[in-house]
Amino acid sequence: SPGRYLAKQPSLRAVLRDPGGCEGLTGLVEEQVRVCRRQVEAMDAVKRGAELAVEECQHQFHSRRWNCSTLQGLQVFGKVLLFHFPGGLLSTRESAFIHAVSAAGVAFAVTRACSPPPKASPSSSRRRFPSAGFQWSGCSDNLSYGIAFSQAFVDSPERSRGISSGRVLMNLHNNEAGRKVRAGTRCKCHGVSGSCEVRTCWKVMPPFRKVGDVLKEKFEGATEVHPKRVGSRKLLVPKSSRFKPYTAHDLVYLLASPDFCERDPRRGVFGTSGRRCNRTSPAMDGCELLCCGRGFHTGQEEVVERCSCKFRWCCSVKCKQCRHLVEVHSCR
Ligand SMILES: *[C@@H]1O[C@H](CO)[C@@H](O)[C@H](O)[C@H]1NC(C)=O
Numbered sequence: 011s012p013g014r015y016l017a018k019q020p021s022l023r024a025v026l027r028d029p030g031g032c033e034g035l036t037g038l039v040e041e042q043v044r045v046c047r048r049q050v051e052a053m054d055a056v057k058r059g060a061e062l063a064v065e066e067c068q069h070q071f072h073s074r075r076w077n078c079s080t081l082q083g084l085q086v087f088g089k090v091l092l093f094h095f096p097g098g099l100l101s102t103r104e105s106a107f108i109h110a111v112s113a114a115g116v117a118f119a120v121t122r123a124c125s126p127p128p129k130a131s132p133s134s135s136r137r138r139f140p141s142a143g144f145q146w147s148g149c150s151d152n153l154s155y156g157i158a159f160s161q162a163f164v165d166s167p168e169r170s171r172g173i174s175s176g177r178v179l180m181n182l183h184n185n186e187a188g189r190k191v192r193a194g195t196r197c198k199c200h201g202v203s204g205s206c207e208v209r210t211c212w213k214v215m216p217p218f219r220k221v222g223d224v225l226k227e228k229f230e231g232a233t234e235v236h237p238k239r240v241g242s243r244k245l246l247v248p249k250s251s252r253f254k255p256y257t258a259h260d261l262v263y264l265l266a267s268p269d270f271c272e273r274d275p276r277r278g279v280f281g282t283s284g285r286r287c288n289r290t291s292p293a294m295d296g297c298e299l300l301c302c303g304r305g306f307h308t309g310q311e312e313v314v315e316r317c318s319c320k321f322r323w324c325c326s327v328k329c330k331q332c333r334h335l336v337e338v339h340s341c342r
């Protein structure tokens with residue numbers, strides 16, 4: 011049944027203006043409802059962060075067998091994005107990426123949203139954020155607010171489940187790894203005509219695309235781990251002693267992924283039948299790998315392009331539209 015998922019509300023403001031609006035959102039854990047009630051302004055940024063995460067995931071994976079189209083089925087932020095949860099990707103490398111990119115997306119969007127800082131209004135001093143003692147104002151160009159917010163909001167469903175299971179440890183680790191993808195120093199030169207005698211530098215947020223690129227690399231190099239009791243603590247240790255030890259910046263996962271070749275709705279897998287592929291590419295977007303050896307169909311498609319452009323005095327460019335046919339391939 012369709013719920014009121016945060017990421018699916020066209021007008022969050024309208025929903026949240028109602029008393030009890032935060033409670034009415036589907037799938038928030040208690041701590042998230044509390045954050046929502048006290049920081050209604052931030053919820054737009056949370057929603058934007060979720061959208062950024064989905065867009066980025068789909069960009070990074072568009073030519074792979076798993077193309078992130080099951081993302082809405084995955085349990086991110088508790089169940090904020092959830093409307094159907096297939097469960098098939100739990101604890102895999104893909105879910106590691108989703109957690110990392112979502113935690114980073116929220117930190118990014120929240121930092122963005124309050125920068126430049128709004129003029130402190132009399133009421134803003136009362137809008138305190140519960141878990142971190144920051145105020146909504148005064149977070150200018152400063153990632154620590156966005157990161158603290160993301161920790162409090164994105165991690166709370168995991169924390170509310172208790173740090174007992176391997177999956178909770180995995181999700182928290184990957185959320186944190188996502189938030190560790192930082193900038194970004196920007197510098198400005200001062201000096202006579204372009205010389206750089208004095209430089210002032212400051213930390214900046216990287217463009218989110220850059221965060222996505224870094225996380226994609228971490229996805230490729232993720233470490234398979236298993237939970238192990240060490241003294242009174244449970245830790246995630248590499249499954250094989252031949253694996254490199256992982257750091258706080260790396261992604262970890264507990265379970266091997268399916269091959270994503272065949273459609274399996276129960277696991278939230280679309281399969282690759284019908285997907286566009288590149289006949290000459292040896293990489294994952296090539297027909298050989300993408301189609302899992304099943305072969306491909308070849309067809310033709312009309313493309314429309316601007317052509318025969320002429321510059322007209324003054325000042326416009328007039329083009330014709332040219333149509334031609336190109337060969338396209340899609341997986342059997
Ligand atoms: C992913 O692939 C499926 C088919 O396997 C397709 O229906 C879907 O539109 C694709 N999603 C994206 C975001 O490209």
Ligand SMILES: *[C@@H]1O[C@H](CO)[C@@H](O)[C@H](O)[C@H]1NC(C)=O
Nearest residue numbers: 144145147148149152154155
């Ligand atoms: C960042 O913002 C927080 C909260 O407003 C503040 O405590 C901290 O000093 C700021 N850090 C920098 C480097 O500006």
Ligand SMILES: *[C@@H]1O[C@H](CO)[C@@H](O)[C@H](O)[C@H]1NC(C)=O
Nearest residue numbers: 287288289290291292293296
């Ligand atoms: C297909 O792959 C080849 C080799 O990787 C590449 O040069 C070419 O641009 C690709 N074609 C398309 C349409 O992406």
